[in-house]
Amino acid sequence: MHLHISSTLLLPLGSLASIASGKLLKPQTNTFSSNFTLTDEQIATLNLSSSAANNINVAAQFERSNWATGSVFGDPFYTHLPPNATSAAAGSVLKAQEFINTSTYTLAPTLALSRIVYQSKTLNGTLVPVSAYILWPYMPRGGGLVAPLVSWGHGTTGIYAECAPSHIRSLSFHFSGPYSLALAGYAVVGTDYAGLGAPFYPDGKNITHEYGHRQRRATTCYTPPKLRTQLFHTGGAAAWAAAQQQVDAKVPGFMGSIAAAPVTNSFEFFTTQSKIGLVQAAQAIRLVFPEIPISSILTDVGEKFVDLMGIIQSCNSVFATAAMELAGTDFLHPKVNLTRDEFVNSHYSKLWADLTVAGGKDFQGPMLVLQGTADHILPETLTAKYVNKTCEKYPQNELQYVKVNSAGHVSVVYATQQIWLEWLDQRFSKRGRFDRKGTCSQHEVGSTAPRPLEEYQGEPNYFLEYSLDSYQVA
Structure with missing residues (x-):
């Protein structure tokens, strides 16, 4: 039994008007808007x-x-903070850009974008401004009037201010996370993390990114209250750390975490x-x-x-x-x-x-952990080690570990999209929220693939590039 779906695509001749007008086309390199050179x-x-x-x-x-809005150091959104930035409580929205011109981004069609700067805390408890984006869906999942909210904690992009996903054309992880979530009907809050994006404290001092410390990389535990209704975390170790933080933080509306290819013990x-x-x-x-x-x-x-x-x-x-x-x-x-x-x-x-480890500590479930066996950055054995440690110490907590055969560090998210979307649907449904059984479970996927696993595309071998001429998107 099969379902036939057809679509008629008309050549967008109107978009090629620049060619008809006699404009001379030029090839576009992937370094088209920078002439940087080392001294x-x-x-x-x-x-x-x-x-x-x-x-x-x-x-x-x-x-x-690939900067959508130029350097963060030249963008007042990141550098100009309001007076209350020195004292506003963690979780407060310091500033917001409700409507963003998405024409300089490479967003998936039918998505909208906002940006905010909110107050968070560093590892030592110092208040720190953090930038973030909000990706809005066209249709809220489930047919409601309000889109359910997920909090996306991105993987490593770098440790400096210019590495903030909110000013990158593709938001850094495009279809591997935020785009897929928003296209599925979720509103996505994507933190940049402290030190990425907003570069300065209110007194003008540089903010150092606390790379490797997932307890505070999970800054979305301080997501502004107006955005908290129905919340879950994703993004590897940041998501796992968020679940550990939640034991004490008890953020309202928290519904669980998804940790994909997480760094568990950074020093190991x-x-x-x-x-x-x-x-x-x-x-x-x-x-x-x-x-x-x-x-x-x-x-x-x-x-x-x-x-x-x-x-x-x-x-x-x-x-x-x-x-x-x-x-x-x-x-x-x-x-x-x-x-x-x-x-x-x-x-x-x-x-x-000990300070930064994700795993082997108490956490608030439910948590879904996804790990590929072909991950050449983080070995599956390391993730499994800390899953087992956690389950041995806290067998009553709900943790589901999915071992994904032949999937890599990034492709694991693509391979398991059906799993995590269904998992989210369960969390946001009454059955998922109120009828959970607290247990640890593990299983493998890949055996039902219709083709031999070695025949499938591995890690992404492409990137999204901004188009300067209409012929490129004809």
Whole structure:
């Protein structure tokens, strides 16, 4: 039995009027709106080869061409805070842009966008302004007048202000999360996290992103009260941390968490998979342990590397390109050490791990954990280890672990879309909210795939690019 669906697509000749008018078309590169280049001094600082400098330049031009609203440092939305930003309670909306011109973004059609800055807290309890976006659906799920709300905690985009998804054309994760949720009828609140987006405290001091500390990366636990009705969290370790926070925070309207490919123990990850992660976490570690000099975490080259990355506001594309140029592709055994083994083996690393671990702690369920077996960034065995620890200590809590055969770090979200959409429907229904059984469960998926698993597309091999000419979207 099958269902036949057909659609007639008419060639949008009207949109090609610019061609008919005699406009000369030009090829579009993916670095179309930036001419960034490293200075000679910056190149000399790390003794970069000409090819390495070229590659970093191209990656930086690519990142900057994907800014929807220009630099956050030149956008008053991020830099100009109202007077109450010094004292407003965590959860307060400090400012809002209700209607955003989406023409500079690469949103999925029929979605609308708003931006807000709200008050949150850092790890040490300091009030901090945090920017976020709200993605609005065309039709609320379930046919109601109000769209159910989900809180999206994004994966790693970088550690600097320019890495905020709210000013990136595709919101950084497009169809792997926010677009799919909004197209399914959910209103999506996507936090940038403290230090990404809004760059300054009210007194003008820089905000350092607390990379690696998921307890505060889950800043959406302080989602403004007007947005709290019916809330769930997603976004890997941030979602798991949100569930752990909820034991004490008791945010009204919280309905559960989905953790996709979560970093559970960051130091176990740094020491067994990638030392580069410690480079990104170094400044955040010093926020917690200010008595530690940065030189005890990073080598001289590592310090110079972090300084340069901060100056040019590198995000994932630049950071990964520069790291590979310096350290090679084996981040566990780099050609040039950027971190110090002495710190990894110190008692501070254990303190940090205990402070930031997701898993093995009490949490408020229900929680859905998704992990692919072909994840080359986070091994399934590490996620399973902390799922098992959690279930052994808190068997009465509701945790569902789904092991996704042959899925990778990003593709796991695509492979399980039916699962997490159904899971959400259950949470927002009376049956899902009031008739839950608190247990841990685990199961695998992939055995019912109609084709051999090796025949399926793996990780995404594309990106969304803003179109400058109508022929590109004809």
